[in-house]
Amino acid sequence: MGSHPRHLLDFQDWTPERLTAILDNADTMLQVLDRPVKKVPALQGLTVCNAFFENSTRTRTSFELAARRMSADVLTFAAGASSVSKGESLRDTMEVLTSYKVDAYIVRHHAAGAAHLVARYSGKPVINAGDGRRAHPTQALLDAYTIRQEYGSLEGKTVAIIGDIRHSRVARSNAELLPKLGAKVVLCGPAPLLPAGLGALPGVTLTTDPREAVRGAHAVMALRLQRERMSGGFLGSLQEYADTYQVNETLMQEAESGAVVLHPGPMNRDLEISGDTADGPRSRILKQVENGQAIRMSVLYHLLVGRN
Amino acid sequence: MITITNIKRVGSDKTESVTIEGGLIKGWNLPEEGQVIDGQGGTVAPALIELHAHLREPGQTEKEDLASGLAAAAAGGYGTVVSMPNTSPVVDDPAIVRSLIEKAAGLGFARLRPAAALTKGQKGEELAELTYLKEAGAAMFTDDGRTNENARTLRLGLETAGSLGMVISVHAEDASLRADGVMNEGPVSEALGLPGNPASAEAARVARDIEIVAGLHAQGVPARLHIQHLSTARALDLVRAAKAQGLPVTCEVCPHHLTLTDEALRSFDAIFKVAPPLRTQADADHLLEGLRDGSVDCLATDHAPHTRAEKERDLLDAPSGIAYIELAFPLMYTRFGETLGLDRILDLMTAAPARVMGWAEPTLDAGQKADLVVLDLSTERPVNPADFKSKAKFTPWAGETLKGWPVLTVVDGRVAYQR
Numbered sequence: 001m002g003s004h005p006r007h008l009l010d011f012q013d014w015t016p017e018r019l020t021a022i023l024d025n026a027d028t029m030l031q032v033l034d035r036p037v038k039k040v041p042a043l044q045g046l047t048v049c050n051a052f053f054e055n056s057t058r059t060r061t062s063f064e065l066a067a068r069r070m071s072a073d074v075l076t077f078a079a080g081a082s083s084v085s086k087g088e089s090l091r092d093t094m095e096v097l098t099s100y101k102v103d104a105y106i107v108r109h110h111a112a113g114a115a116h117l118v119a120r121y122s123g124k125p126v127i128n129a130g131d132g133r134r135a136h137p138t139q140a141l142l143d144a145y146t147i148r149q150e151y152g153s154l155e156g157k158t159v160a161i162i163g164d165i166r167h168s169r170v171a172r173s174n175a176e177l178l179p180k181l182g183a184k185v186v187l188c189g190p191a192p193l194l195p196a197g198l199g200a201l202p203g204v205t206l207t208t209d210p211r212e213a214v215r216g217a218h219a220v221m222a223l224r225l226q227r228e229r230m231s232g233g234f235l236g237s238l239q240e241y242a243d244t245y246q247v248n249e250t251l252m253q254e255a256e257s258g259a260v261v262l263h264p265g266p267m268n269r270d271l272e273i274s275g276d277t278a279d280g281p282r283s284r285i286l287k288q289v290e291n292g293q294a295i296r297m298s299v300l301y302h303l304l305v306g307r308n
Numbered sequence: 309m310i311t312i313t314n315i316k317r318v319g320s321d322k323t324e325s326v327t328i329e330g331g332l333i334k335g336w337n338l339p340e341e342g343q344v345i346d347g348q349g350g351t352v353a354p355a356l357i358e359l360h361a362h363l364r365e366p367g368q369t370e371k372e373d374l375a376s377g378l379a380a381a382a383a384g385g386y387g388t389v390v391s392m393p394n395t396s397p398v399v400d401d402p403a404i405v406r407s408l409i410e411k412a413a414g415l416g417f418a419r420l421r422p423a424a425a426l427t428k429g430q431k432g433e434e435l436a437e438l439t440y441l442k443e444a445g446a447a448m449f450t451d452d453g454r455t456n457e458n459a460r461t462l463r464l465g466l467e468t469a470g471s472l473g474m475v476i477s478v479h480a481e482d483a484s485l486r487a488d489g490v491m492n493e494g495p496v497s498e499a500l501g502l503p504g505n506p507a508s509a510e511a512a513r514v515a516r517d518i519e520i521v522a523g524l525h526a527q528g529v530p531a532r533l534h535i536q537h538l539s540t541a542r543a544l545d546l547v548r549a550a551k552a553q554g555l556p557v558t559c560e561v562c563p564h565h566l567t568l569t570d571e572a573l574r575s576f577d578a579i580f581k582v583a584p585p586l587r588t589q590a591d592a593d594h595l596l597e598g599l600r601d602g603s604v605d606c607l608a609t610d611h612a613p614h615t616r617a618e619k620e621r622d623l624l625d626a627p628s629g630i631a632y633i634e635l636a637f638p639l640m641y642t643r644f645g646e647t648l649g650l651d652r653i654l655d656l657m658t659a660a661p662a663r664v665m666g667w668a669e670p671t672l673d674a675g676q677k678a679d680l681v682v683l684d685l686s687t688e689r690p691v692n693p694a695d696f697k698s699k700a701k702f703t704p705w706a707g708e709t710l711k712g713w714p715v716l717t718v719v720d721g722r723v724a725y726q727r
Contacts, residue, residue, distance in 0.1 A: 112624070113622060132501055197499070
């Protein structure tokens with residue numbers, strides 16, 4: 001199966017076998033979540049630190065619940081109210097947290113690579129919960145898991161990801177993960193939001209044409225249009241974007257007949273995705289949220305228990 | 309009086325001695341007089357000249373100060389250092405220039421030739437008092453660290469500085485194209501999810517600045533433009549074309565742009581964050597070719613010290629810069645001794661910077677200023693940042709084995725560094 005990676009920062013050190021093991025294990029975790037008592041003692045006695053240097057509610061909550069359902073103690077560190085805002089370096093912050101005898105870190109940070117630095121300074125397993133535009137590996141794992149639930153396997157499947165690719169860690173992590181599991185990835189968006197450099201990744205193609213992107217796709221993922229990017233002059237207008245790139249029923253007619261629709265959330269309804277598609281029978285958006293908890297439990301188990 | 313024995317002049321196998329008196333080279337192979345120093349069989353050359361160093365004084369002395377920076381320079385074999393004016397306050401006042409020169413002279417390390425700001429406060433709007441700054445001893449004018457967004461101000465500065473016989477050096481980068489880029493834009497930046505700084509940001513600005521010089525040149529206005537730390541193949545081609553037209557444009561390249569590429573950022577270590585950013589191997593190869601064929605005028609380090617804590621921040625928040633004035637020659641000699649040759653490397657670090665500035669070319673002849681360095685070209689030893697005189701005791705090359713270490717630096721006839 002190859003060596004056991006110590007951290008989940010991105011998928012660089014992860015073999016397809018290890019990744020598949022995480023997905024397989026999530027099946028078991030989903031069963032735990034269906035029980036009346038949704039708790040197992042796997043991480044009893046261990047302390048997991050939610051180190052969130054950037055605001056997040058959904059991801060933080062999902063990780064926190066995942067850790068608690070496995071009986072870990074959870075220390076939540078929100079940097080906004082901490083000494084980081086007073087200029088303390090990441091390293092100094094990590095040394096303070098380390099002295100609390102934490103066993104693993106879940107890190108969210110606005111800067112790409114910050115989770116790598118935490119891994120270097122902390123000496124404990126680190127799970128990247130989103131670093132800048134770089135990576136959001138548990139999101140990609142839950143996306144892969146959700147698609148696998150539909151088709152049984154990712155092998156030979158095509159996943160179209162449409163939206164603001166440039167600023168998306170979700171797109172980057174999926175572009176890294178899905179080809180490792182045998183799927184093809186098509187990244188699609190307006191040219192200024194679609195960096196040509198990403199076309200160098202194996203198994204990844206780029207297109208500015210959403211119909212071309214969706215043609216033959218087994219899953220279509222809409223990304224949140226980051227409205228704050230509008231000031232950068234990336235788009236003419238939101239209306240222009242919606243008219244061209246919105247994932248809606250018309251566009252989905254180009255996809256494979258059973259194709260599912262994903263969105264990592266939070267959604268701008270009727271902007272990057274139409275309301276009826278988000279709520280329609282193809283939508284797996286709420287399923288993604290549920291699967292997210294199981295995936296995060298599986299990752300925690302894999303890094304903290306499974307390696308022994 | 310000092311006599312240095314057991315040394316070889318570049319290109320010679322003959323073991324000789326040199327006698328120094330009153331700050332000048334008295335002569336070669338004279339009877340030993342005064343303090344006798346064993347040159348350990350090393351190779352002697354004119355002391356190196358650095359046109360681009362950040363010494364951080366005044367105002368940022370937690371990063372570096374004149375004493376640590378000039379001691380580091382002397383340890384690197386440098387006899388003369390041009391310091392950048394982006395300090396706090398900015399070096400835009402003749403009194404600051406005078407006080408820096410005076411303080412440095414008393415330290416006994418490398419000689420300081422401060423560059424002064426081109427514009428007041430380096431704000432790029434109003435020209436500084438260039439005439440007074442020159443009188444105070446400023447070596448050149450530059451808003452380094454800032455990017456001369458206002459083309460008209462640069463043009464006026466070139467006219468004024470040209471009339472004073474002074475060089476203007478520029479950080480050639482279009483800030484609007486760079487935007488929030490923190491590393492070279494390309495497949496690596498995209499894979500890492502870091503905002504990219506495109507090669508066109510440098511090339512576009514180099515093209516603009518060359519056009520300004522060309523316009524002045526056509527009108528017979530003397531103006532000399534020096535382009536700092538060139539990092540892209542495209543920009544070098546523009547400089548080549550300008551030189552072919554006989555325009556008074558020179559450029560420098562930094563050893564870090566020759567020896568490192570954007571691949572280094574995969575470590576997410578901010579030690580590799582520099583401005584302009586580390587580019588691709590193709591760019592580095594092109595710059596090396598430029599050093600070989602003469603289209604690059606000289607080497608400079610852009611010695612840019614920061615505190616360790618600042619460099620331990622994430623890549624978006626950490627400041628740009630590498631401090632390695634102590635390693636520049638050993639690094640160049642170890643990596644490129646065979647491709648460029650010792651003579652060319654030494655020229656690029658001694659006579660070539662003097663030519664860029666319009667200074668007399670240093671030589672080792674009797675009667676010349678006694679600024680010299682003795683280099684041990686054979687002993688290999690690992691880079692140990694703990695030994696650095698610079699306050700920035702970290703480097704991308706820590707642990708790497710290099711040869712060509714300076715063993716003795718003499719400035720104005722005084723021993724400024726001895727290992």
